[in-house]
């Protein structure tokens with residue numbers, strides 16, 4: 001499974017329930033990477049999408065709520081339920097799209113992380129792990145540093161470093 005996230009220089013990913021930056025190139029990268037795939041997200045991230053599933057993708061939302069039900073989404077009430085929904089799905093086709101809580105729980109099941117690293121401080125209140133400090137992960141490749149309306153960023157691919 002692949003984590004996909006956009007993080008600032010402190011590995012912050014969100015503030016007040018929303019994203020830190022609006023980088024159209026990152027949105028495009030996200031859309032291209034996840035198109036036709038399965039995306040797994042927490043209920044809070046789903047709500048931040050204005051309660052609409054991402055089109056052209058299989059949307060799975062984690063929530064403990066029994067009453068949660070939205071057209072175009074599947075619901076998992078636990079990781080056990082999630083893995084049962086994913087039983088027949090190739091793991092390479094599953095993208096964990098956040099937020100913080102869900103990244104933390106699913107990190108150990110992932111072997112790839114596509115991180116858009118933004119050279120700025122977003123005053124975040126939600127964070128993802130610092131992949132540069134995780135001993136079992138390494139950078140596989142990184143794009144050049146790009147600029148979007150004055151915001152500098154780069155795409156970095158991390159992979160789990162199996163011994």
Ligand SMILES: NC(=O)c1ccc[n+]([C@@H]2O[C@H](COP(=O)([O-])OP(=O)(O)OC[C@H]3O[C@@H](n4cnc5c(N)ncnc54)[C@H](OP(=O)(O)O)[C@@H]3O)[C@@H](O)[C@H]2O)c1
Nearest residue numbers: 005006014017018042043044045063064098099100101102
């Ligand atoms: N920069 C990025 O790439 C990026 C991507 C996504 C999100 N974000 C940001 O991340 C922030 C939201 O993150 P968050 O950590 O607050 O929330 P979240 O991870 O999106 O959602 C947490 C919720 O998911 C449900 N959940 C989590 N684990 C579960 C489990 N094992 N079983 C059942 N339900 C489970 C629970 O929902 P219930 O409370 O309903 O039970 C929990 O309250 C926002 O600021 C958002 O904008 C950033």
